[in-house]
Amino acid sequence: MALFILLILTSLCIAGREALSISDCGAYARRPEYTDIAVACGTSAIDLAIQICPVIYTGYNASLLILNSIQGITDCQGTLDTSVAPPVVRFSFPIREGNACGSNFLTTSAPGTGIFSDFSNIQTVNVSGVVRSFDPTIGTITYNAELKYYYSCAYPLEYLINNTKVDVSSSSIALKDNNGSFISTLSMALYKDINYTKPLAISPLGIELRTNIYVQVVASNLTTQYFVLLDRCYASVSPQPSNSTFFNLFVSCSKDQLTTMLENGDSQKARFYFPAFRFIEQQNETISTYYLHCITRLCERSTCNTFKQCSRNRRSVETTVVQESITEPSVLTVAIRAKAENPIPSKENALSGGQTDGSGASIGLGIAVAVLVVIGVAAILMATTFYRKLKRLS
Numbered sequence: 528m529a530l531f532i533l534l535i536l537t538s539l540c541i542a543g544r545e546a547l548s549i550s551d552c553g554a555y556a557r558r559p560e561y562t563d564i565a566v567a568c569g570t571s572a573i574d575l576a577i578q579i580c581p582v583i584y585t586g587y588n589a590s591l592l593i594l595n596s597i598q599g600i601t602d603c604q605g606t607l608d609t610s611v612a613p614p615v616v617r618f619s620f621p622i623r624e625g626n627a628c629g630s631n632f633l634t635t636s637a638p639g640t641g642i643f644s645d646f647s648n649i650q651t652v653n654v655s656g657v658v659r660s661f662d663p664t665i666g667t668i669t670y671n672a673e674l675k676y677y678y679s680c681a682y683p684l685e686y687l688i689n690n691t692k693v694d695v696s697s698s699s700i701a702l703k704d705n706n707g708s709f710i711s712t713l714s715m716a717l718y719k720d721i722n723y724t725k726p727l728a729i730s731p732l733g734i735e736l737r738t739n740i741y742v743q744v745v746a747s748n749l750t751t752q753y754f755v756l757l758d759r760c761y762a763s764v765s766p767q768p769s770n771s772t773f774f775n776l777f778v779s780c781s782k783d784q785l786t787t788m789l790e791n792g793d794s795q796k797a798r799f800y801f802p803a804f805r806f807i808e809q810q811n812e813t814i815s816t817y818y819l820h821c822i823t824r825l826c827e828r829s830t831c832n833t834f835k836q837c838s839r840n841r842r843s844v845e846t847t848v849v850q851e852s853i854t855e856p857s858v859l860t861v862a863i864r865a866k867a868e869n870p871i872p873s874k875e876n877a878l879s880g881g882q883t884d885g886s887g888a889s890i891g892l893g894i895a896v897a898v899l900v901v902i903g904v905a906a907i908l909m910a911t912t913f914y915r916k917l918k919r920l921s
Contacts, residue, residue, distance in 0.1 A: 547588070547609060552580035555613040559585060559674060564658075565615075568680035570712050571748055573630070573654060575618040577676055579607060582616070586671035587660045589616040595629030595656045603628035605658075622654060622682075623750045630656040634684075634827060643685055643822070645778075646758060648834070650826065655679040682708075684753070684825040688715050688744065709825055712749040715861055717742060717819075721789075723798065733814045733864035734803050740863065741800040744821055749795060753825040756792035756834055760799070760821040762863070764806055772808060776801055780835075792831040797823075803865045819861045 549556050559581040567574040579589055589607040597603040605616040620628040633653045639646040660674035686709070717727040718741040727740065734740075746755050759778045765771035776786045777799070789798040805815030826834050 547579065547583065547607065547614065549583055552583060552613075555580035556584045557581055559672075564676045564678065566678045566680065568682070569622075570709050571750055572619055572621050573627075573678070573680055575658065575676070575678055576608075576615040577605075577618075577658060579614050579616045582660070582674065585660070585674060587662075587674065591661045591663065592616055592658050592674070592676075593661050594618050594620070594658050596659070597629045600628070618658065621750065622680075622752070624752055627654065628656070630654050634830075639685070642687055646685070646822075650684040650824075650830075651681055652684060652827070653679060653681045684709075684827075685758070686710055686713060686823045686825070688713055688821045688823050709746075709749060709753075712746045713744065713755075713823060714747065715742065715744045715819070715821060717861060717863075721800070729862075729864050731864075733816075733866040736803050736805060736865055738803045739800050740803055742798065742819065742821075742861075744797045744823055746795040746825070749825075751795070752827060753795070754792055754828055754831050755795055755797045756824040756826045756831055757797045757799070758822045758824050758834075760819065762817045762819055764808070764817055766818045766862070772806060774804075774806070792826065792835050803863065805865045813866070815865045817863055817865075819863060 555578070557580070563578040563581055565576040567576075575594075577592065582588065582592065589605050592605050594603050594605070603618070603620060605618050608615050608617050618628075620626075620630065624632045631654070633655070634650055635653065636648050636650050638644075639649040643649055656678060658674075658676040658678075660671070662669050662671050662673065664671065688710075717729075719725050719727040719739075721739075721741060723741060723743050727734075742760070744755055744757060746753070757777075760776045761773050761778075762776065763771050763773040774783075775781075776783055777788065782788065783801070786801045787799060789800070791797045791799070806817055809815040824834060
């Protein structure tokens with residue numbers, strides 16, 4: 528009885544502020560349909576919008592829509608919005624386990640596919656729940672149909688920073704599919720000091736070889752439930768991680784001997800550094816330009832240590848050529864330009880066709896002169912010998 532009185536008082540209070548009846552709904556007053564709910568899967572919160580006129584048509588109002596049976600908590604109650612057409616009741620709650628208005632969190636694992644096919648364990652977290660109608664009717668029977676609005680957002684926890692796609696599913700009596708992603712919370716930046724306080728500005732002439740490049744991947748405005756774990760970082764000649772020459776800085780627990788990992792999977796930032804290098808295939812270029820890519824995992828704080836174990840399967844990723852990247856890219860490319868050790872040939876040498884240079888011509892001329900000198904000396908010796916023989920005979 529107390530709960531019933533509380534709901535009635537809340538209903539009257541809302542109705543007093545924003546009176547809405549069947550007559551106010553006009554053409555929007557109808558039976559509920561599958562499209563009555565809109566689900567927005569954000570990076571830090573999930574937003575629901577349910578058309579209120581079908582709810583009123585069925586015999587309820589905004590205060591009688593209860594999110595995951597949570598009552599008495601203001602942040603979990605719906606808010607009537609009559610500024611849009613058709614009017615809706617809105618719910619908004621954070622994606623934080625234990626503070627998501629009773630939403631269910633389910634983390635599943637499956638073998639990676641496509642760009643993540645090198646990894647045997649790719650996690651996805653599914654956040655789901657239901658908005659139900661509460662029938663205040665007292666008695667044995669009721670004429671009000673029960674309403675159930677299910678929502679579900681599936682967030683993959685593995686991302687390729689410069690190119691990724693996130694699929695989000697939702698299900699309910701009213702179904703709405705939307706794409707949501709954590710990728711906007713992720714960023715990668717280069718620094719020139721180990722304290723990560725001085726951004727690395729690469730000049731048009733490039734940076735010196737063997738100069739330490741400090742890399743940081745950060746998650747900003749992300750629920751504290753997840754940490755950043757770099758699964759793989761590599762450099763490629765192509766700006767897109769497609770079939771091209773590449774070099775692995777590290778893959779899981781296997782890393783290049785000159786790559787140093789400072790922090791990974793322990794917070795919402797990951798840090799490492801490596802000395803600047805150049806690709807041999809760019810040896811005839813003054814500047815060696817390549818691109819840094821990182822496959823980044825968002826792992827639940829309690830499971831990050833599991834993914835940091837060296838025993839997990841990696842399907843020979845060191846020798847695998849990166850396949851065509853996922854479509855509809857969201858590019859966040861970090862380019863690195865390193866100075867070559869030897870300058871390119873001069874313009875005069877280039878005009879000569881690149882076949883010989885000045886030193887080569889000088890060597891050829893020297894050989895020819897030497898041959899002529901040898902022949903001349905031999906001729907003089909032969910003439911001198913012949914002259915002496917003639918003199919003796921006379």
